Amino acid sequence: MDYLDTLNEAQRTAVTAPPGPVLVLAGPGSGKTRVLTHRIVYLIRELNVSPWHILAVTFTNKAAKEMRQRVEEMMDGRLRGLTMGTFHSVCARILRRETDNLTWYDRDFVIFDTADQQQVVKQALKDLNLDDKKFPPRKMLNGISNAKNELITPDLYQATNYIATVTQRVYEQYQKVLHNNNAMDFDDLLMNVVLLFDERPDILAKYQQQFQHILVDEFQDTNTAQYAMIKRLAAAHNNILVVGDSDQSIYKWRGADYRNINRFRKHYPGAQQILLEQNYRSTQLILDASKAVIQHNPNRVHKDLFTERQGGDPIVLREAYNDWEEADTVVSMIQSLLLDGYAPNDFAVMYRTNAQSRALEEAFVRANMPYRLVGATQFYKRREVKDLIAYLRLVHNPLDSVSYGRIVNVPTRGIGAKSKEKLQQWAVSQGLSPAEAHIMLAIDPDVQHPFNGRAFNALSRFGALLDAWTTLRETASVGELMDAILEQTGYRDYINDGTEEGEDRWANVMELRSVAAEDTAVTLSEFLEQVALVAEADNVDAAVNASTLLTLHAAKGLEFPVVFITGLEDGILPHSRSFDDIESMAEERRLFYVGMTRAKDRLYLSHAFRRAVWGEPEVMVPSRFLNDIPAHLLDGVGTQKRREQTKSRASSWSWSGSQTTSRTTPSRRSAPQRTARKANAVPTTRRAMPEPNYQKSDFEPPRPETAVPHYKTGQKVRHVKFGDGIVIESKPTGNDAEVTVAFSDVGLKRLAASFAKLEIIDN
């Protein structure tokens, strides 16, 4: 078999494993995608399995698409009926097919995203007369989502304290609101499939019969609901192959549990286990450094990654003065590497939080370098895009009161709060959804209603539009429907107000329009589903010749010749929210590990001396993870030395230029590089830019930190008069620092550091 020749022994063992449960533990870059694609080909060719009987679940839609392409190439295009996609999209497809068997939903159900969910929670709180200040929707949603991921329905919810009791009630009401809207949230897609399978053995049997061979990628990031689903599906034939790496589990906060790997072992004691340790991506040096970092996690299965790419360039570790300088250093490094023959799309710049992309973007723009941004202000979350989608959803599903609420009066059409409320009441009394009520007003001349002339006109006019679009939907394509909506609502004039931002917003609308135009045959239902389930990483288009800016999370599964990981500071990369929990800290470490192992040839690590985490810049401590990289793998000096260098550079900036350069009137950004036509390929929201001829002196002049001792949160200090206390907060103010101390005797005091002469007695 020629296609098996290209595999190493472990890979071949996995690919040709006899049917049955198989667990593949695959280190980064060990060719797990190859294993999956070859396995599918093997099943079809060698074992005569029909593609119809295969289900392959991937982490992103993009991964699914690529995998399908590869398989098709290897098979010369002979695979109809193969099911491949993310858990969410596979579940959506199943539920769509089974709507007749669902209690609460009909065929046109829509998928609500996070923003919609927020609205639903608010509605639920209102229905229950609960104060959304006391019970923040975000928190409520969290509790609900966690429950759903654990397959806990409202009536199974065990409330052990007051807040949980409230959560349960909100959860119950939340589900009711969703049902009324004919809508599911992301978690429902998973949970409802499992519930359906449990309720209807006949339906489960049907899918067991179809999916006789199941393959799951990124198994370490499955949650309870996902695992429950595949376990049920596999129960009849036991042909299940999962690929995962617990060291790359980074979605615990979303309910993922890498312990599913252990559960799998327990549940299938006879499972064949294969370890993929040969890495085909990175240099040995990068692997050694990554291994040194991940080794510090407790309770892991040891893997001995190796590669034939011996040696490699040392990892470069640098400290920058602040986030600005860090970004500039990254960009100029890229520029010099470009001269060495690298292409712009060979580079990726990674960071922990989306907010960090800003300084980087600006540096790229200043340098006139092409870049593309993954995530951040996502295309599908933009106001104008959401508006248009809300219109489409409402036409598709008139029960969707969330979408209705979003656009009843956008653009404004004389339907204010009073009218809205009155209509709401009237709709309820008529047993109609708000949208249906509008339509009723428009088409039934004899209808009894409580509205005065002006309000009636506005309300029924909107109803007439809805009615017309609903009719149009039957015959027109999605694109044509969009055109009609945009035209008849005057949306263009509303959004395109002559400002640059307005222009951008309109461009985004047209972008969405062109997505619909790509496939004229797509139904409204399909289009909406597609749009609801796009993943961050789906928009990483390798064909674009630009450097990639992305979060460490979004980097999973990708690889780049040169990787920069920025913001390696305590509080950022281990994120401050993970300090007090061992498991979260371990996950932060895995996140760093995932980032490092994306690099093929070169890895650059950086941290900043000062960074504005929120408002005022603070002095940062280099990430604790950096200490775990052996010095001989690094091109860089020790922590102390780095900081001294930063300080000496910093002091040279303070005298290098005048302080008069104005930063108060940001100029408009020069023509942005449209590196791609794709959705969020290039940030479209303009941001205030610094003077283009900026110079080093524009950096905030560093403060003479020397005189004032630096206090850290949590330090025990002694004051001559107030006695002993603990530092609550310390923030720089001009040449000084303002320290907030909780004294055991006199309580909270705010002190000027230079004045108070606090004695540090313990860290």
Added chain:
DNA sequence: GGATCTCATGTTTTT
């Protein structure tokens, strides 16, 4: 009824 302003509030990661 609608637009604009101010104030407060809260910030990880995303299907």
Added chain:
DNA sequence: CATGAGATCC
């Protein structure tokens, strides 16, 4: 600092 809610003004 960015978004959202509430108040105020038109």
